[in-house]
Amino acid sequence: MLTKIFPFLGWFKGYNMASFRADAISGLTVALVLIPQSMAYAQLAGLPAYYGLYASFLPPLIAALFGSSRQLATGPVAVVSLMTAACLEPLATAGSEGYIAFAILLALMVGLFQFLLGVLRLGLVVNFLSHPVVNGFTNAAAIIIASSQLSKMFGVYVDKAEHHYETIMRVVESAIQYTHWPTLGMGALAFAIMIILKRMNPKIPNVLVAVVITTALSWGIGFNHDAGISLNAIQSEEIRQTVTEFNTAIQGIEAYAMERTKLATNMEHAKQTRDVIGQLDVEHDMNVVNIEIARLKNQAHILRTELREVLFDGVETAQGLVFFPRGKAPEGMVTDGRTWRVKVGNRTLDTGNLKMMGGGAVVGTVPSGIPAISMPSLDLKVMLHLLPFAAIISLLGFMEAISIAKAMAAKTGQRLDPNQELIGQGLANMLGACGKSYPASGSFSRSAVNLQAGAVTGLSSVFTSLAVVIALLFFTPLLYHLPQAVLAAVIMMAVIGLINASGFIHAWKAQWYDGAISILSFVCTLAFAPHLDKGIMVGVALSLSVFLYKSMRPRVASLSRSDDKSLRDATAHGLRECEHIALVRFDGPLFFANASFLEDQITDRMMNMDKLKHIIIVANGINDMDASGEEALSLIVDRVRSNSLDISLCGVNEAVMEVLKRTHLLEKIGEDHVYPTMETAICATHEMAHRDGTEESCPLTTVCRLA
Numbered sequence: 001m002l003t004k005i006f007p008f009l010g011w012f013k014g015y016n017m018a019s020f021r022a023d024a025i026s027g028l029t030v031a032l033v034l035i036p037q038s039m040a041y042a043q044l045a046g047l048p049a050y051y052g053l054y055a056s057f058l059p060p061l062i063a064a065l066f067g068s069s070r071q072l073a074t075g076p077v078a079v080v081s082l083m084t085a086a087c088l089e090p091l092a093t094a095g096s097e098g099y100i101a102f103a104i105l106l107a108l109m110v111g112l113f114q115f116l117l118g119v120l121r122l123g124l125v126v127n128f129l130s131h132p133v134v135n136g137f138t139n140a141a142a143i144i145i146a147s148s149q150l151s152k153m154f155g156v157y158v159d160k161a162e163h164h165y166e167t168i169m170r171v172v173e174s175a176i177q178y179t180h181w182p183t184l185g186m187g188a189l190a191f192a193i194m195i196i197l198k199r200m201n202p203k204i205p206n207v208l209v210a211v212v213i214t215t216a217l218s219w220g221i222g223f224n225h226d227a228g229i230s231l232n233a234i235q236s237e238e239i240r241q242t243v244t245e246f247n248t249a250i251q252g253i254e255a256y257a258m259e260r261t262k263l264a265t266n267m268e269h270a271k272q273t274r275d276v277i278g279q280l281d282v283e284h285d286m287n288v289v290n291i292e293i294a295r296l297k298n299q300a301h302i303l304r305t306e307l308r309e310v311l312f313d314g315v316e317t318a319q320g321l322v323f324f325p326r327g328k329a330p331e332g333m334v335t336d337g338r339t340w341r342v343k344v345g346n347r348t349l350d351t352g353n354l355k356m357m358g359g360g361a362v363v364g365t366v367p368s369g370i371p372a373i374s375m376p377s378l379d380l381k382v383m384l385h386l387l388p389f390a391a392i393i394s395l396l397g398f399m400e401a402i403s404i405a406k407a408m409a410a411k412t413g414q415r416l417d418p419n420q421e422l423i424g425q426g427l428a429n430m431l432g433a434c435g436k437s438y439p440a441s442g443s444f445s446r447s448a449v450n451l452q453a454g455a456v457t458g459l460s461s462v463f464t465s466l467a468v469v470i471a472l473l474f475f476t477p478l479l480y481h482l483p484q485a486v487l488a489a490v491i492m493m494a495v496i497g498l499i500n501a502s503g504f505i506h507a508w509k510a511q512w513y514d515g516a517i518s519i520l521s522f523v524c525t526l527a528f529a530p531h532l533d534k535g536i537m538v539g540v541a542l543s544l545s546v547f548l549y550k551s552m553r554p555r556v557a558s559l560s561r562s563d564d565k566s567l568r569d570a571t572a573h574g575l576r577e578c579e580h581i582a583l584v585r586f587d588g589p590l591f592f593a594n595a596s597f598l599e600d601q602i603t604d605r606m607m608n609m610d611k612l613k614h615i616i617i618v619a620n621g622i623n624d625m626d627a628s629g630e631e632a633l634s635l636i637v638d639r640v641r642s643n644s645l646d647i648s649l650c651g652v653n654e655a656v657m658e659v660l661k662r663t664h665l666l667e668k669i670g671e672d673h674v675y676p677t678m679e680t681a682i683c684a685t686h687e688m689a690h691r692d693g694t695e696e697s698c699p700l701t702t703v704c705r706l707a
Contacts, residue, residue: 007420008065011457019456026453027463030073030446032205034060034464035471037446037494039363039479040487041076044145045084045438046094047103049479049487050366052076053472055107055437057370059428061465063442064458067424068417069405071455073446073464074428078495079141080397080441082148086532087389089160091382093346100436102386104376107440108433109383109390114398115426123418126399132514133539134399135503136521137532142498144529149488153187155180155360157308157344159301164529178311180339182223183360187485190214194493203452207490211482218362219481225338225359227314227321231351235324239310246303247348252296260289304344312340314358323356361484366476370469371436392533393439401425401442408451445494517542554588556601559618559678560699567678567700576704579611580689583678583700587621590629590656602636606643614689615640616681620651625659634665646688648673650681 003010034056042052056075063074084103085094092099117125147168151158156174161167190210197206218224231240263286270278311326313335321336329335336358343355402418409416429439450460504522508515517539525535560575560583562568569585570577582605586598602615625633640647652660652674660666666674675681682700690698697704 004420006065007068007424008458011070011459015457020459022454022456023459024463026450026455027460028467029205029453030450030460031464031467031471032208033446033449034073034075035468036207036211036482036487036490037443038076038468039482040490040494041078041081042438043484043487044078044148044491045076045081045103046088047100047438048095049363049482050476051100051103051436051438053366053468054371054435055432055440057465057468057472058435059432059437059440060461060468061428062431063424063428063440064461065424066420066427067405067458068415068420069408069442070414070457071408071412071447071451071460072401072405072421072442073450073461074401074425074442075440075446076438077397077400077441077443078145078491078498079138079400080393080439082141082145083389083393083396083532084438086530087386087393089530091385101377102382103438104433104436105378105382106386106390106393107429107438108376109386110394110397110439111426111429111431111433113390113394113426114422115430117394117398118419118422118424118426121419123398123402123422126395126402126418128540128543129395129399129536130514130517130539130543132507132518133521133536133543134396135500135507136518136523136539137396137525137536138498139500139503140522140525140529140535141532142495143526144532145495145498146492149491150175152361152484152488153184153492155183155485159304160530163527165526174308177309178339180360182221183483183485186214186218186223186360186483187489189217190483190486190489191493194489207493210489211486214486215478215482218360218483223360223483224362224481225357226343227340227356227358228353229321229323229356231349231354233320233322234312234354235322236328239307239325242303242306243342243349243351243354246300246307246344247351249296249300249303250346250348253293253300256289256293256296260286260293263289307342307344310342312342312356314338314340314356321356363479363482363484363487366479368473368476370472373434376433389533392536396536397439397441398422398425400444404442404444404447408447411451445497513546517546548593551588551591552593553597554586554594554621556598557585557587558605559583559585561701561703563703565703570699574706576699576706578698578700579609579695580613580693580698581682581685581700582609582612582615583618583682584615585618585621589624589626590622590633591624591626592628595628595632599632599636599639602640606640606645611693611695613645613693614685615645615647616675616678616685617647617649618651618678619649619653619656620678622656623653625656630659630663630665634663634668637665637669646673646685648675648681648685650675650678 035053038052038056039049040052042049042055060074063072084106088099088102088106091102117123144164148164150168151171154171154175156171156178158167158170158174161170193210193213194206197204197209231243234240263282267279267282267286270282312323313326313329314321314323315329315333315335323340326339338358340356340358343357402421405416405421425441429437432440504515504518507518520542521535521539524538525532528534557569558571558577559567560570560577562573562575567583568575584601584605588594590598605615606612637647647669649669660669675684686698686700
């Protein structure tokens, strides 16, 4: 009982110093990969980079202690990070305090959902995400994740569009207009280091080496070069006016947002007092406010784009740096040789301390120390909005984790409990949320590193968490000069492994409709991005539709004797059917959704086979029967016998036989008309059915092919 509640107690059975040493080495090795990866994934989720570290010190520890897999490495992962950004961006501005609070709340909800599924032993619910759907979604997500990093690689800034492909088009247009070459060079260098080291020796932590080298280089060459100036330092009245107009638009949006909040309160009051006229007035005012916000957002987008496209030359004067639009500095003035740009976000620009970028973007200040442990603030309205996303992330994250765990268990021979793994992942996310973590899951790449490094138990993940805590306490200042382009390269390198084109071919070979579902899930996920949940919903709906269609129209085969003397589908093998006996095999449970289909199939054979005398229903494939199925079978017996034909059953299993006995249908059919096997049924009915017949050779006793 104790081992079930505390699975980690089982680690120490036969544990020795050699195992401890192996766990320590593997845990530290995973930490060397996790620290830079987690920071990159946090930014993919729309959070400050250091929140990746917050998601890397409690979740790995808790998941290892309470999960069933001893080598699974939990923490921030690419797909879950992308899903987090997709569901939170409509609620708040990425990176804002509200956005961070929602991300932490989402982690709590994901954890609670997973924990309840595990406790209630409902791990099988993950089967609603079929393999073709997950394959299509994962391939699309890998492309979306990789392409979302292009702006950081080129050193350009664009507003996100309604659809992801439109955003990428904006990035390409901006990159054509101006690319920050040192930024692209940093990203390319990181790529080169990771690829070369991976080919030379996979055991070398190539991600860490790339981060260390590029961070040192960034510090050495002054890669990041920002300056804070007053608006008057920009020597262009037109640009100063654009900044003023942009600030006015942002302030207008904020004012209307506050007005919308007040109107929402008024609407609640009007509904409670059943003031219909008041509701209509508030609804009208709300529509006006929404239109004004949309207008101002569009205006802000246009002005922000204009400001981002302006390139400046910096000139050092006695009063400090002044900036002229590129190529417009007066003759005789010597520029500093840098290309400067205004840093514009979604907030008003501080005209007294306007930020100018003269270099590449870096991670910047990372707070030292571990975050305070506290319960996330709960907001029922926000939670209701996040609920469907939390469910999808829970299932998707768990499917990723359990797939990795199963693959490793096959190599180690370890017994895996999916429900216990759900409990472990759920507790990891719930307790992680108390430590300011966003949703986490099992990582394929880090789990592979953990296994290759020789991890024996989940104690390796404990060492990983300790290493992250040490990094948070003592080494965060070293991360200041880490280029954003390098984090982008880390993400792009990591998701290359998620692209699996052969998965589409494999699914198509298994069943053409599985291949079609996989392809449609892939296309819809790409088309609907950043609304990734829609791609999954389409895939799940298609999978369920195919399942329902197959359940409503199961395979019904007419059997004849084949070359190997067995009875097989006559249509599939080109065999002639017996004229007097219809041997009909029904493949599937007989229930309300397909009962009428069996009736139609039997009726078709009665109408199309003029010399038919006996129908044998092969029930080997009927593993269950409900009241509708029993009623349909009773009607079939009546109809067949009322047409002067006879009917029998063979291969009836115990569950179906019990239904026949309880409903007295067995008495109607006749116990002498229910046979244990097909061969017995043929032997018993063959002579009577072929009496006075003209058939020279019966396909049920002799191999007879179609001419």
